[in-house]
Amino acid sequence: MLSRRHPQLNKNGELIHLLSIEGLPQSVLTHILDTASTFVSVSDRDVKKVPLLRGKSVFNLFFENSTRTRTTFEIAAKRLSADVLNLDIARSSTAKGETLLDTVANLSAMHADMFVVRHSESGAPYLIAQHCAPHVHVVNAGDGRHSHPTQGLLDMYTIRHYKRDFTQLSVAIVGDIVHSRVARSDIHALATLGVPDIRAVGPKTLVPGDLREMGCRVCHDMDEGIADCDVVIMLRLQNERMNGALLPSSGEYFQHYGLTEARLAKAKADCIVMHPGPINRGVEIDSRVADGPHSVILPQVSFGIAVRMAVMAILAGNEA
Amino acid sequence: MTALALDYETLYAELLAQVRALLMRPEWVGAQLVGIWSGGAWLAQQLQRDLGRDGAPGVISSRLHRDDFGQRGLSSTADPTKLPQSIDGAPVLLVDDVLWTGRTTRAVLNELFDYGRPARVALAVLVDRNGRELPIEAQLAAARISLPATQRLHLRADGVGFKLEVEAC
Numbered sequence: 001m002l003s004r005r006h007p008q009l010n011k012n013g014e015l016i017h018l019l020s021i022e023g024l025p026q027s028v029l030t031h032i033l034d035t036a037s038t039f040v041s042v043s044d045r046d047v048k049k050v051p052l053l054r055g056k057s058v059f060n061l062f063f064e065n066s067t068r069t070r071t072t073f074e075i076a077a078k079r080l081s082a083d084v085l086n087l088d089i090a091r092s093s094t095a096k097g098e099t100l101l102d103t104v105a106n107l108s109a110m111h112a113d114m115f116v117v118r119h120s121e122s123g124a125p126y127l128i129a130q131h132c133a134p135h136v137h138v139v140n141a142g143d144g145r146h147s148h149p150t151q152g153l154l155d156m157y158t159i160r161h162y163k164r165d166f167t168q169l170s171v172a173i174v175g176d177i178v179h180s181r182v183a184r185s186d187i188h189a190l191a192t193l194g195v196p197d198i199r200a201v202g203p204k205t206l207v208p209g210d211l212r213e214m215g216c217r218v219c220h221d222m223d224e225g226i227a228d229c230d231v232v233i234m235l236r237l238q239n240e241r242m243n244g245a246l247l248p249s250s251g252e253y254f255q256h257y258g259l260t261e262a263r264l265a266k267a268k269a270d271c272i273v274m275h276p277g278p279i280n281r282g283v284e285i286d287s288r289v290a291d292g293p294h295s296v297i298l299p300q301v302s303f304g305i306a307v308r309m310a311v312m313a314i315l316a317g318n319e320a
Numbered sequence: 321m322t323a324l325a326l327d328y329e330t331l332y333a334e335l336l337a338q339v340r341a342l343l344m345r346p347e348w349v350g351a352q353l354v355g356i357w358s359g360g361a362w363l364a365q366q367l368q369r370d371l372g373r374d375g376a377p378g379v380i381s382s383r384l385h386r387d388d389f390g391q392r393g394l395s396s397t398a399d400p401t402k403l404p405q406s407i408d409g410a411p412v413l414l415v416d417d418v419l420w421t422g423r424t425t426r427a428v429l430n431e432l433f434d435y436g437r438p439a440r441v442a443l444a445v446l447v448d449r450n451g452r453e454l455p456i457e458a459q460l461a462a463a464r465i466s467l468p469a470t471q472r473l474h475l476r477a478d479g480v481g482f483k484l485e486v487e488a489c
Contacts, residue, residue: 014393035394037400038381038383038384038398038400041400041401042384045434045435046434046435046436047433047434047435049434050384050385050434051384051385051430052384052389052394313394314393314394316389317389317390317392317393317394318393
């Protein structure tokens with residue numbers, strides 16, 4: 001049975017689903033990051049596979065398209081020796097009118113052991129976790145504007161890799177925070193891991209003042225927002241926001257909030273620059289920064305595989 | 321067993337002598353010591369130093385190949401495997417504190433072969449006890465003893481040195 005308070009944890013406090021970072025204690029986050037560090041080295045072996053999920057079936061249920069996230073989950077599951085099935089749900093069952101829970105019931109009857117779920121509706125992975133068989137684990141791979149916990153965790157892994165200690169850091173998250181599930185997961189994770197200074201930076205239309213309730217400092221001025229920070233997390237500016245009258249134009253956005261070398265000079269000298277990808281060069285980030293010495297955007301991608309391996313291995317080893 | 325026979329220093333001296341003799345053999349030239357986390361890793365470090373060998377010995381962890389993963393889940397306390405040199409074509413001497421069921425050794429052999437094809441592998445342990453559940457044996461052992469199945473024997477670091485401890489399981 002799922003506990004009402006913590007639908008992701010069993011009665012022993014162990015992770016059985018990963019649905020959001022919110023509500024997870026620091027010990028669980030640290031356990032995931034520690035486990036991921038042992039999986040980073042699996043890529044250096046002659047045999048780049050470990051047998052922890054041998055004989056298990058992982059179903060990638062992407063109700064919303066995302067080639068990159070789906071691919072990293074697929075690689076992670078395959079490195080754990082799982083059988084991976086990618087279902088193009090958007091074009092099959094849902095298009096034929098099947099409900100979400102009927103789709104899940106059918107896939108459970110095919111003996112799935114784990115569902116990796118991406119959905120445009122916030123809360124869809126929760127619904128699946130509440131209705132699937134007790135031995136099935138659910139990983140949220142991004143739901144609506146709500147949460148993208150594995151991206152949040154891989155961002156934390158990256159920060160810990162370069163900065164070691166969370167408790168002295170200033171972290172600026174820049175861009176379309178109101179629509180970003182990545183930002184929400186990052187903010188919860190940073191707060192849980194003890195980061196004292198979390199800044200939400202962007203225009204008023206994309207960075208609402210109520211973010212202060214999540215423990216953020218809200219800055220509408222970019223120079224002020226990244227001054228003396230240790231980590232800058234840039235978010236992708238989604239084109240549809242431009243059409244939706246929330247922003248005047250991409251050129252003007254870049255002028256005020258684009259990360260350039262000159263702006264980055266205001267952060268600490270050893271500041272790292274992160275981005276969940278895909279990046280829009282010249283919209284939110286200048287190419288010289290994206291390809292420059294402070295950028296850790298590509299290491300993020302590599303760490304993402306290890307973090308997803310850790311999440312899947314931990315879930316598979318815990319019983320509801 | 322008497323208390324004397326489980327004295328760590330005595331057993332270690334015996335194991336060191338056996339390892340030294342083995343490494344003199346021509347087929348063991350260029351051998352690498354690899355300690356099984358955690359007790360075996362401490363032992364391998366001490367052996368490496370007392371044999372006058374340069375560098376750190378390898379450390380190997382069974383956690384990614386354990387057969388009880390389904391029941392026990394994944395521990396994050398174990399150090400990950402670290403092999404400072406390539407084991408491809410090299411003789412490898414695995415070191416552990418106690419050989420009991422053989423399941424850890426089986427998992428570690430799988431882990432080792434993920435890194436290459438060693439020329440040969442042998443197992444050296446401080447104590448070889450009864451209770452094997454797999455066809456695995458220790459080539460070198462400082463002591464071979466019998467214990468009730470309800471007792472677990474393992475090496476503990478006590479701040480100054482090591483001692484072998486028996487506890488109920």
